[in-house]
Amino acid sequence: MATSLIGRQLALHLQKNLWLGAPGCRYVSKAAAKAEVEFDYDGPSMKTTVPGPRSQALTKQLGDIQNVGAVNFFCNYEESRGNYLVDVDGNRMLDVYTQISSIPIGYNHPALLKLMTNPNNLSTFVNRPALGILPPENFPDKLTESLLSIAPSGMSRVQTMACGSCSNENAYKAMFIWYRNKERGQSGPSAEDISSCMVNQGPGCPDLSILSFTGAFHGRTLGCLATTHSKVIHKLDVPSFDWPIAPFPRLQYPLEEFSRENAQEEARCLEEVEDLIVKWRQKGKPVAGIVIEPIQAEGGDNHASADFFIRLRRIAAKHGCAFHVDEVQTGGGCTGKFWAHEHWGSDDPADIVSFSKKLLTGGYYHKEALQADKPYRIFNTWMGDPSKNLFLCEVLNVIRRENLLEEVARSGKALINGLYELQAQYPGLLSRARGQGTFCAIDVRDDATRDKILVKTRDKGVILGGCGDRSIRFRPALVFKEYHVHLFLNIFNDVLTQFK
């Protein structure tokens, strides 16, 4: 019902837009926008193509200091508001990419600005502590109020870290330590363990492995990178570990139309996982842990069923491997639940869940057993940043107060239905619309066309991101309302007509 209603709404918007014709004319209700996201603008406003002249000059300036090949444009963060990112040439764009999915509640949210003006918070910003040895007084309370209040099922322990890569690196270390302690039983490390580890050799530095999946992305530091398999540019020329790589299911969409085929594909992948675990054990490189994203993001927004993940978790347990769910991109509410793994409906989803991006601090939750047995095994100078915990507390307050997860579920429905309609309308151009909440994607016929669409959409005032070979990913903030969905679809349709 909701589907057809939203479908009709969308059709109306598209119709209206086609009818209005002239670029710049949009289905925009200022009143509605202001009511829904108070601190938002009422629509995109473009003054130049992007990057404009000021962005180009700054890119040239920065080019003397860094490689600027990835710079899109320069931003005026002071003027950005809610769902709108303003650039240095005065262009105001609807942001459906949000700094690679890392802005939870939009730009310059009043709640976050207010936090900054509270004198009680100042010292948290100017005195960054070494959290592992000298935590601030409010640290346990702030962890309880923020990260523990959203802890995955079965987990009451959390370790903060500075970024996503450090989170995964340390989660892997926790799994290795857990695995070796399990092997040792009551006895401590041997003299040989102790002497060999100092020179990078076994048994102290054991030949353990982490099983990952084709198309996975878990970061770019050397440990993480050994489990990342999304793009050549990430991996080329960097030494790696000989760790097993299982196929991630390559499903057909919409999932509900291909349930039989998809179940077969998932069964094939799970079988391969078990084979690899056995094979690597025989090779003398046992699998200490399995790492997986609930939805592969960077690798092309690849989904798998709840059943797949639950079976995979069982396989991990059966073979004595830890199960690590990497929610760096999927966590924080964008799928309509706080964690994507909640869609599996399991009370015991994982042994470790890592996060970063929208959580503003990196880190990982873990089950009691995965706690390193001694201090300084999982450690670094900063171990996170309490000022980010302050922001996270406030973000969670806003999410609860404004029922943002429900909003995401609602906007997500509008978005996926809009994408279904567009792919029906442009069958040679678009395919494989898919998503959960507003964490959606659609494929374009080839990468060159995808890239052109991204640029043209941006010039019309909407920022999107690519992923995989030829996908577009949608990563709006949690304050992206149905209104914004229709605004986006409207503009997107404008662009697509040029590629028909």
Add this chain to the structure above:
Amino acid sequence: MATSLIGRQLALHLQKNLWLGAPGCRYVSKAAAKAEVEFDYDGPSMKTTVPGPRSQALTKQLGDIQNVGAVNFFCNYEESRGNYLVDVDGNRMLDVYTQISSIPIGYNHPALLKLMTNPNNLSTFVNRPALGILPPENFPDKLTESLLSIAPSGMSRVQTMACGSCSNENAYKAMFIWYRNKERGQSGPSAEDISSCMVNQGPGCPDLSILSFTGAFHGRTLGCLATTHSKVIHKLDVPSFDWPIAPFPRLQYPLEEFSRENAQEEARCLEEVEDLIVKWRQKGKPVAGIVIEPIQAEGGDNHASADFFIRLRRIAAKHGCAFHVDEVQTGGGCTGKFWAHEHWGSDDPADIVSFSKKLLTGGYYHKEALQADKPYRIFNTWMGDPSKNLFLCEVLNVIRRENLLEEVARSGKALINGLYELQAQYPGLLSRARGQGTFCAIDVRDDATRDKILVKTRDKGVILGGCGDRSIRFRPALVFKEYHVHLFLNIFNDVLTQFK
């Protein structure tokens, strides 16, 4: 001359203290303290042993969430000022460890607090950008004003990162990429490079290595950890790379008294470096880069001569290896120059210099040639944090305005001379006093005694850190004046008398 003068001063303080006798009586001039560091307290003030009851209760609370084995005590950062860290039990301690050497200009420096109240800065804190794709307008200027204004000789390019480990991980990647591009010449990666790298295999993921040194510490993520060899607890149970490890010179102190012996030791180590480079090339794991700390910190404050580093850099160049100087702990002014490598007096000290801690942001400088050839090769979501650059600009202003490097040189002389006197006074207890600026250390007869001294000194109101097997390291902030040195030596002497 200065030495004997300071020696006399110290003797006077010690005498005065011994004479006053009662604990808590110190050689403290309130007027002097206030004049020198305006926002400082005038001395330690202890109410309980440390950790006190409130710290113990909070440690218990945090223990339900994390491993708290490394927690010293909980801090009241609001009340901390300048060189003094205040804990939650109202104890005020002179901080000669500064959060593992990461607080540049003391706690709650007025210049940093002021920065927080400037409304123009708010949006930098609440909108953390993906710096690699959407930098803020002031990013090139802020980099120029902060990091580039202190760039090592011969380097005009800098890449920010979130922490020290990420900085080194990415510096290693930059060296690997540079090395392979050098091997390839004009031709791009082969089809085999491209296909093999996606599955962690050579030639795409090549068997390249980084040469590091015994006793080195470069971080704890998997790439960094393969070059870290300071303590078993860091390395045990974590898979590693078969990379070469050369001996770091084990010098005798004071350096000037053992110049002949030390030169021999350094020559032996350099010879070993060349042998290892050749050996690993023959093994099919060529050395792409050499990484070294100007003073090994975590590994026990091990020094080497300027001549050693200059020769090592030449050996690197001769064999086509990049030379990476890790200044994460030594950088930021604590040696009396902004970078410890400046003491070498070389115009071309390195190809890469990494930093973090006192710089408040992680990152690395590099020569033009070490710039990755394509975007997204050195990349992650955040790539640092512009709010930390804001703080760094202000820290640098304070360092310049208050001539803090000169102050460090002055305090450092007082500190090392005081340590020389103490080791003369307690010959069975203390040895090997060494240092550059205030970056000093001294050895204790055994680790158990060292640990007891650290605890007893803390209970008398001075925070120190350990390093290596049985060293004490001194890591005060740059606002640690001669006055604080004498205050510290005074208290330290009080403690040492108990161990005579």
